[in-house]
Amino acid sequence: DQQVKQNSPSLSVQEGRISILNCDYTNSMFDYFLWYKKYPAEGPTFLISISSIKDKNEDGRFTVFLNKSAKHLSLHIVPSQPGDSAVYFCAASDSGAGSYQLTFGKGTKLSVIP
Amino acid sequence: DADVTQTPRNRITKTGKRIMLECSQTKGHDRMYWYRQDPGLGLRLIYYSFDVKDINKGEISDGYSVSRQAQAKFSLSLESAIPNQTALYFCATSDLRGTEEQFFGPGTRLTVL
Numbered sequence A: 001d002q003q004v005k006q007n008s009p010s011l012s013v014q015e016g017r018i019s020i021l022n023c024d025y026t027n028s029m030f031d032y033f034l035w036y037k038k039y040p041a042e043g044p045t046f047l048i049s050i051s052s053i054k055d056k057n058e059d060g061r062f063t064v065f066l067n068k069s070a071k072h073l074s075l076h077i078v079p080s081q082p083g084d085s086a087v088y089f090c091a092a093s094d095s096g097a098g099s100y101q102l103t104f105g106k107g108t109k110l111s112v113i114p
Numbered sequence B: 001d002a003d004v005t006q007t008p009r010n011r012i013t014k015t016g017k018r019i020m021l022e023c024s025q026t027k028g029h030d031r032m033y034w035y036r037q038d039p040g041l042g043l044r045l046i047y048y049s050f051d052v053k054d055i056n057k058g059e060i061s062d063g064y065s066v067s068r069q070a071q072a073k074f075s076l077s078l079e080s081a082i083p084n085q086t087a088l089y090f091c092a093t094s095d096l097r098g099t100e101e102q103f104f105g106p107g108t109r110l111t112v113l
Helices: none
Strands: A010-014 A019-025 A030-040 A045-051 A054-060 A062-067 A072-077 A086-093 A109-113 B003-008 B010-014 B019-024 B033-037 B042-051 B054-057 B065-070 B073-078 B085-092 B110-111
Touching: A010 A019, A019 A030, A019 A086, A019 A109, A030 A062, A045 A054, A045 A062, A045 A072, A072 A086, B003 B085, B010 B019, B019 B033, B019 B085, B019 B110, B033 B073, B042 B065, B042 B073, B054 B065, B073 B085
Parallel strands: A010 A109, B010 B110
Antiparallel strands: A019 A072, A030 A045, A030 A086, A054 A062, A062 A072, A086 A109, B003 B019, B019 B073, B033 B042, B033 B085, B042 B054, B065 B073, B085 B110
């Protein structure tokens, strides 16, 4: 049973517009969430994270929003650039479990059209 | 130089062969992980280790074994490879004193014929 869901396999956005990538989770014990970006032939690279004590975290063009009651988070990229074209993975962790494991979603492929 | 390296980057093998994938890191991290990625399935955890004496099974450990030879080295073995183990394999590390963030290697593309 999938605990982290990214229901959109792909997303296309015009350059300069906002990209919104969504992620839902089912495990209420998850309290730390991360977004990774992956280019072809490379490993995933960390993008931004958020703790469950916050509802927003911003880093430059990237903002992650967390809605705990809805068990939903989203990644906003503004403005979108062609170099942002990649697969984005949402990941979640139960930091209290002490296992330091990440549970990943299936990913969303973002294409930014020039 | 890359902080997390994986060898080989690509490997084609036959059913029944023993295969070892190696991971080395210069980040000084204690925690190391092996994942596999299949198309449309995201990353799934195979094994993880918090130090050289600590090995833990992940979500999909059947058919795999690991060895933590040193703090910096963590290898993944397929004792008898089968075609459904064809996938991208990633090694990752994280800092015992840090957050949940994991740092990934470039991956190994394994094809089992």
